[in-house]
Amino acid sequence: MAPSIAPPAPPASTFDLSEASSSPNNIPLGQYLFLRIAQANPKLRTVFGIPGDFNLNLLEHLYSKPVAEDAGLRIANLCNELNAAYTADGYARAIDGLAVLITTFGVGELSACNGVAGSFTEYSPVLHIVGTTSTRQQSLQDDQPIINHHHLLQNKDPLKQPDHDVYRKMADHICVVNEKLAISDVNSGDIYGKIDKVLRTILQQRRPGYLFVPSDIPDMMVDARMLDRPFIVDDEPAMPVMDDVVSVILRKLYAAKSPAVLSDALTARFGHTATVQAFVDKLPANLRLFSTNLARNIDETKDNFVGCYYGVGSPSPQINWELEHNTDFLLHLGIFNAETNTAGYSMDFSNIQDKVIIHPDYLVLDGWTHSLIKGGRRLFTMGQLLARLAERVETNKFTGIETKEWYKHNPQKLHKPDAETDNQYVSQSKLVDAVTECLSPNDILVVETCSFQFAMPDVKLPTGVKYITQAVWGSIGYALPATLGVTFAVNDMGLTDRRIWLLEGDGSAQMTVQELSTYLRYHDILKVNPTIFVINNSGYTVERLINGPTRSYNDIQSTWQWSKLLQVFGDVDKKYHHSSKVNNVAEFDQWFANEEYDGKLNVVDVTAGKMDVSDRFLSLFLKK
């Protein structure tokens, strides 16, 4: 999502709130909230959640005409709250903007918290709305009778009132903004600013925020005219400072003899893929481009795209040589400092003479780290800086680049035919080939945290393919519901030409399997559906390689008939899905040969090897 730049909103005091209760402009707070959310993400159509006593009267406002018909919002129920959090995360990533998760007090919100923590770690802008006990219920003092509501932890001192804010305190660790609405906020008019603060902070920092809504708040009346204020994510940049930075970067770039640009994952996670592409498209044809393992957001078909740089996990040592030893100036965009984006911190920039590093919160220039937040205010955002770079860069100013030839990585077919393997299972090397071949431009590829994830640098991505994975948080079970979220997003955006692919380990799929049923529930909405390869290797193969290769704790119940699950979930006649089981390479090739995409959900149970991993996985663990 490109940053919105607009003049500051008028203060709430512009409106006479004393008129509110009698005014025809009054609408319920619940309705206002959903309409404001729709302004914060105009692409949003689906919010995700599970009902519970404390959120029912908030959910009711989703069915009001302004929300349901005019703004076009709907709720999609998931089977449980953790799955809902994963789904919202996938939706946010695919739609490149705010996603919404709605749960109930205690039981719901805590079930979701691992998913929300994942959104924090992986920079996914999810708003988590929690319906709570009412403000009246929260107002009891210790000298009144002690009331312990359901869904509420008792005070550790049984003679004191429970702490209705206990979950807020837990949530504060996994979010960037955390507010509770109050009756006094409605009366004072602070409620509008509070809601905007939550929405803006989430979008500015691309991380989750919490809004706690007591059950007696959604029906309170507020002033609908507050929706006339434009919704603004980012403040205006401090232009002179930003332009100075851009000038410095461009001067270094223009002067370099062997410059390189590395697009790192936070460019993608902050929604700046198009901006980065616009920038690199204006660079000279001999300026070498790289992306990182979790970025993969530079067009890999460009002649000057060298490859995925991933330290000891790079698909070829020449990529590392090009970046580490043949670069005099590196422009590192959107650095994502994480073990699984750096192959265990094996990236090596020590031989590069000069570099500029851009992070959403800081810049590294000439070896000095400069915070972008001064006196509580952000000087400019990474998006504003990247857009300005793309705007100001001039191809003809580059005169010093001496690079005549450079290494360009083109993944080879890695699969070495092996009679035994071919007959008994589909090897991961074969999977690398298959995924490389099946992808078309603009497809979305979701890969679960699994052995195959480590092989992703070996897959060449066609133009515009979006790669979604959760390698930093690494919570297995994520990808199946996240792909459901991607599917909702693709359908909500009407992108019927984008295919969705998921590679998912069987142990992971068991964690969140019920969400397959949700594809059936919303078959009337979901016209474009994913193809899901279940990598059926009878357990946790990554863990087997680390420890306990034959231990029972790395096993799962391996008798599941994956290709029959959706029939048992209700699609008996396979009206809304396809499914099949492929036991070896010949059957896998046959599946591909016969495959014709008709938009239906497709579950392919791929027999894999219990100890088989890709060459890349082995090389990573051997090198480390």
Added chain:
Amino acid sequence: MAPSIAPPAPPASTFDLSEASSSPNNIPLGQYLFLRIAQANPKLRTVFGIPGDFNLNLLEHLYSKPVAEDAGLRIANLCNELNAAYTADGYARAIDGLAVLITTFGVGELSACNGVAGSFTEYSPVLHIVGTTSTRQQSLQDDQPIINHHHLLQNKDPLKQPDHDVYRKMADHICVVNEKLAISDVNSGDIYGKIDKVLRTILQQRRPGYLFVPSDIPDMMVDARMLDRPFIVDDEPAMPVMDDVVSVILRKLYAAKSPAVLSDALTARFGHTATVQAFVDKLPANLRLFSTNLARNIDETKDNFVGCYYGVGSPSPQINWELEHNTDFLLHLGIFNAETNTAGYSMDFSNIQDKVIIHPDYLVLDGWTHSLIKGGRRLFTMGQLLARLAERVETNKFTGIETKEWYKHNPQKLHKPDAETDNQYVSQSKLVDAVTECLSPNDILVVETCSFQFAMPDVKLPTGVKYITQAVWGSIGYALPATLGVTFAVNDMGLTDRRIWLLEGDGSAQMTVQELSTYLRYHDILKVNPTIFVINNSGYTVERLINGPTRSYNDIQSTWQWSKLLQVFGDVDKKYHHSSKVNNVAEFDQWFANEEYDGKLNVVDVTAGKMDVSDRFLSLFLKK
């Protein structure tokens, strides 16, 4: 579990720890930990968990001879961590002692936290062991390179090290003890006391505790001789004080003309059911006994058992009259002050002249509340007090009871034949009858949070039946994995004569359904298995009654073929399970007529009414 009373343990300094590393008495910490756990609960055979990078080398010690063969411990893997937490909770409740849950850093532990919070709220003694980053990884300072490990939230300031204790801070709200093991603890010998502190606190307070085990700790060597110290849960009681209290209570009881004993849920949750029964069995035959909705731990076949007292939810107004208006002295044992144990605080003790209330942490005597913790020390435990009451009470000292006759509630068959209902679905009134009839003495009945839960006061329980439900925390999805935990416990204890029954709503069952597969995985261990009635009413009927009866948010994907799920999970030939679908009362009666229990898992898909609830549910909500 009866409190263990024994002399204080010898201090750690008794042993010369400098000998440890060279001594033949050395064993790895991981092994020591599991052996100490086995001492804390000698009935324990199964621990529950999911592997992850950070706990693998702890799990390895489960396979050592002393742990696996001598102590007889094993791990049972669940499909995901929330389910594992629920399973551990069910195990703790059924075995009446410590249960163990093992997860991995961040992703695993946070997925489980809703289940652990439930164990806190419902008083279930679960030890949650979390494998974390190593002590070395945790030791980095901000002036060193910032290392962001997988499974770890980054610091909100990207230029600072992540906080490896962030999850401990979150967990602290949902547990009563929270410790992290350190290398220095091993070296100083503090480790033995730290482990005992965690285990004892959990058992004393019957609530969860956390033990964070960095990945480089389990292989460190410790002194096996520390296992020779007896494991002691409770300190000796302050005997003169406790006996004074017992004397006061007995004096009041002996003197009363119309006394009553109300067994509340914390007697059951703290494992004192046998003690309470021993006490009430020594009371005169005309001293009236009551239990609460969540207690149900007094033999309901006794002539002086009046009924389940549940305020406006009591199964008959005469029960309330007997307790509220015909009692001059009430002995209220193990009070559980919670909305769903008091029918929304509709219990009324205002007309009772005198009462004594016993809570694990305090007593109410003559209107004064006395904390049982003085100067950081507990004077005595509820278990010690109850045991002493049972020991000292003398039947022949009761001379003043004037009660000649009293109301005794005997549930009537509530089911009113109704042609339409009978043909289209099985009504909840019919279910009340069915459950009442199917239970045998000593069975275990698990009821999910669902409409049927509200009807439980109407079910008469045979002698020794254990009722397990999670009505206070009320997290739907709990009961299916909790029943799996109950099943492990029953089999681990060799109680082959106890049948297990589960009533579970379909919306709840969808949340945690994959755990049905785990019955198949452990079919060689689980000889006694539950009969599961899936109340198939196409959604969240309780919520429908509260709000949105026809709203989509209260629907689920209702096409699941519950009776075929276990075949798709792998038991194609129904070797290990039975399943059936009953569509109406005639078929339900037929099912009962044909049923012969052979120990196998049995899933019965019971067609229920979308808006049908028991009379009790309606009366509760109408009265409130």
